[in-house]
Amino acid sequence: MRVAVGAKTILLAHGGGGKLMHDLLAEEVFPAFANPLLDERHDGAVLEVGGARVAFTTDSYVVRPYVFPGGDIGVLAVNGTVNDLAMCGARPLGISAAFILEEGFPLEAFRSVLASMRQAAAAAGVAVVTGDTKVVDHGKGDGIFVNTAGIGVVEHRFKIGPSSVRPEDAILLSGDLGRHGVTVLAAREGIEFETALASDTAPLHRAVLALLDAGIEIHCLRDLTRGGLAAALIEIAEVSGLALEIEEARIPVGDEVRGACEILGLDPIHVANEGRFVVFVPPPDADRALAVLAAHGSPGARPIGRAGGKHPGRLSLRTALGTLRLVDLPSGEQLPRIC
Amino acid sequence: MRVAVGAKTILLAHGGGGKLMHDLLAEEVFPAFANPLLDERHDGAVLEVGGARVAFTTDSYVVRPYVFPGGDIGVLAVNGTVNDLAMCGARPLGISAAFILEEGFPLEAFRSVLASMRQAAAAAGVAVVTGDTKVVDHGKGDGIFVNTAGIGVVEHRFKIGPSSVRPEDAILLSGDLGRHGVTVLAAREGIEFETALASDTAPLHRAVLALLDAGIEIHCLRDLTRGGLAAALIEIAEVSGLALEIEEARIPVGDEVRGACEILGLDPIHVANEGRFVVFVPPPDADRALAVLAAHGSPGARPIGRAGGKHPGRLSLRTALGTLRLVDLPSGEQLPRIC
Numbered sequence: 001m002r003v004a005v006g007a008k009t010i011l012l013a014h015g016g017g018g019k020l021m022h023d024l025l026a027e028e029v030f031p032a033f034a035n036p037l038l039d040e041r042h043d044g045a046v047l048e049v050g051g052a053r054v055a056f057t058t059d060s061y062v063v064r065p066y067v068f069p070g071g072d073i074g075v076l077a078v079n080g081t082v083n084d085l086a087m088c089g090a091r092p093l094g095i096s097a098a099f100i101l102e103e104g105f106p107l108e109a110f111r112s113v114l115a116s117m118r119q120a121a122a123a124a125g126v127a128v129v130t131g132d133t134k135v136v137d138h139g140k141g142d143g144i145f146v147n148t149a150g151i152g153v154v155e156h157r158f159k160i161g162p163s164s165v166r167p168e169d170a171i172l173l174s175g176d177l178g179r180h181g182v183t184v185l186a187a188r189e190g191i192e193f194e195t196a197l198a199s200d201t202a203p204l205h206r207a208v209l210a211l212l213d214a215g216i217e218i219h220c221l222r223d224l225t226r227g228g229l230a231a232a233l234i235e236i237a238e239v240s241g242l243a244l245e246i247e248e249a250r251i252p253v254g255d256e257v258r259g260a261c262e263i264l265g266l267d268p269i270h271v272a273n274e275g276r277f278v279v280f281v282p283p284p285d286a287d288r289a290l291a292v293l294a295a296h297g298s299p300g301a302r303p304i305g306r307a308g309g310k311h312p313g314r315l316s317l318r319t320a321l322g323t324l325r326l327v328d329l330p331s332g333e334q335l336p337r338i339c
Numbered sequence: 340m341r342v343a344v345g346a347k348t349i350l351l352a353h354g355g356g357g358k359l360m361h362d363l364l365a366e367e368v369f370p371a372f373a374n375p376l377l378d379e380r381h382d383g384a385v386l387e388v389g390g391a392r393v394a395f396t397t398d399s400y401v402v403r404p405y406v407f408p409g410g411d412i413g414v415l416a417v418n419g420t421v422n423d424l425a426m427c428g429a430r431p432l433g434i435s436a437a438f439i440l441e442e443g444f445p446l447e448a449f450r451s452v453l454a455s456m457r458q459a460a461a462a463a464g465v466a467v468v469t470g471d472t473k474v475v476d477h478g479k480g481d482g483i484f485v486n487t488a489g490i491g492v493v494e495h496r497f498k499i500g501p502s503s504v505r506p507e508d509a510i511l512l513s514g515d516l517g518r519h520g521v522t523v524l525a526a527r528e529g530i531e532f533e534t535a536l537a538s539d540t541a542p543l544h545r546a547v548l549a550l551l552d553a554g555i556e557i558h559c560l561r562d563l564t565r566g567g568l569a570a571a572l573i574e575i576a577e578v579s580g581l582a583l584e585i586e587e588a589r590i591p592v593g594d595e596v597r598g599a600c601e602i603l604g605l606d607p608i609h610v611a612n613e614g615r616f617v618v619f620v621p622p623p624d625a626d627r628a629l630a631v632l633a634a635h636g637s638p639g640a641r642p643i644g645r646a647g648g649k650h651p652g653r654l655s656l657r658t659a660l661g662t663l664r665l666v667d668l669p670s671g672e673q674l675p676r677i678c
Contacts, residue, residue, distance in 0.1 A: 010449065012442050014474045032457050045468035047432055051389065052388045056435065058470065103349055107349060131397065137481075336474065
């Protein structure tokens with residue numbers, strides 16, 4: 001582990017989705033730009049523009065390796081930004097594509113990433129409308145980094161975000177955990193599985209828009225990327241000030257992912273996903289929401305817990321043995337460069 | 340020079356603003372995402388969102404060194420995106436800030452960039468509303484890369500862009516050329532000047548909005564970043580299909596920049612600026628536009644040429660000797676990592 005207390009330089013763990021990243025953002029980045037939109041700590045910002053509500057989001061992608069079973073950095077970038085817009089309850093309208101290429105990166109590989117992005121954008125029904133391409137010297141990058149930003153239109157009346165979570169809200173999870181993180185890590189380390197484990201990367205906006213169309217009262221949405229389910233729920237607990245409780249036995253994890261996590265020493269609730277999200281709804285809406293999710297690409301959606309409990313601002317996990325334990329962000333390096 | 344004909348890998352010159360970059364975009368990137376907005380090849384896209392016209396743009400910044408006289412990568416990123424919105428005639432509303440940090444980058448240096456960005460955003464009157472932070476392994480980045488995207492609202496009735504340029508339009512230049520490029524190159528190479536040459540980085544939206552407020556009929560705007568005045572006008576000539584002619588004697592270049600360009604073997608019309616732009620207006624509006632520019636931070640604004648001439652789709656320069664020469668993009672590496 002490279003983590004050192006009081007470190008004065010950037011560490012890999014500052015980007016890993018764990019405690020150091022949380023602290024870097026909380027102590028340095030958010031204070032630097034403090035404003036109400038950023039302080040929401042949501043996946044994107046929603047701004048009023050000439051009477052319309054516009055969602056706006058960005059993410060950079062540095063995943064290593066840049067191609068892995070089930071996708072590549074381009075697919076990830078398109079779906080990731082589509083999903084961040086979806087998590088605002090927005091209909092995606094346009095995304096940007098900005099590349100930082102390393103001198104010596106094969107042109108054929110760049111073409112392949114562009115083709116992946118075009119396919120992913122077409123599949124999600126969103127256009128790449130603006131972009132940028134930069135090149136850095138050999139040894140000053142790592143093949144290809146991609147940034148995508150996106151804008152979408154918010155056509156519902158809700159304020160979706162951590163601060164809208166209410167006591168007793170049901171927490172619904174859209175599917176099984178850990179496929180993306182385990183797949184990328186295995187590809188990086190050269191580990192092979194007996195069956196074809198692949199990233200779960202997928203666009204999520206159609207499921208979210210279907211929930212809204214069905215009149216589900218959505219309080220909060222969050223996709224489970226860097227830091228996984230745990231990081232997402234810990235942040236929502238922190239910002240909302242509410243206790244959140246989830247039940248281990250209700251959290252679906254495939255056998256291959258579970259086996260790989262045991263070998264690699266990972267807990268699936270901390271592992272990154274690229275096609276899974278949680279939605280917070282009032283208890284009366286939960287069953288209907290699950291039915292909508294099942295009908296829109298998430299047959300494995302299920303309730304995993306609720307807002308409320310003994311520890312305000314914290315996430316608790318009820319284990320298979322019935323005991324309750326507080327969940328914290330991992331303090332060290334978890335999965336660097338997973339997205 | 341590392342440029343090779345038929346090269347199958349990415350070269351530094353693919354990011355330098357010259358012919359190779361032009362070809363990479365024209366042959367690989369634009370076709371991959373072909374759509375009417377992207378095909379405009381403007382600094383940003385303008386989308387209809389719920390009745391509003393929203394401008395959307397992105398740029399990554401990889402400037403080396405990341406601090407230079409007159410600014411740093413953070414100031415450049417904020418002003419650059421504000422300016423790309425301004426070039427759509429948009430009022431900037433919000434920008435994103437996405438960082439790719441290299442393991443080992445000093446935390447103090449990151450703080451300093453964040454502070455610069457905050458100051459630049461405050462000076463431009465725009466908020467940083469969303470963001471992202473990634474970390475890559477030591478040796479896989481170069482300290483800090485920044486991506487900013489931005490959204491703004493378009494409140495005028497014009498379609499501003501290369502395809503709106505009309506024959507006989509006056510080409511107005513907002514100030515002297517080359518300060519940013521020469522400053523960064525000098526900082527990189529350790530060259531010192533007798534006086535304090537500094538980057539011209541500055542937000543340009545107030546000048547543009549003042550032109551619109553004054554009722555100037557703006558046909559096209561373009562800031563003169565990578566590739567400088569020449570690349571901007573060559574692209575506008577290409578997309579509009581019109582000949583453009585400029586007069587060398589009318590193009591202001593400071594003595595220090597001119598001297599440095601002579602030493603470095605550069606032509607100021609190809610050197611990057613970060614606070615200069617051209618505006619295309621009908622001839623009857625030109626004098627009034629110059630007066631507005633002079634009153635809004637551009638006392639050196641002047642007419643440098645017009646749309647029209649013998650070579651459709653091409654840029655021509657009338658030299659001090661009175662001869663006319665076609666201007667092409669430089670074929671090799673010009674100024675890598677200038678922004």
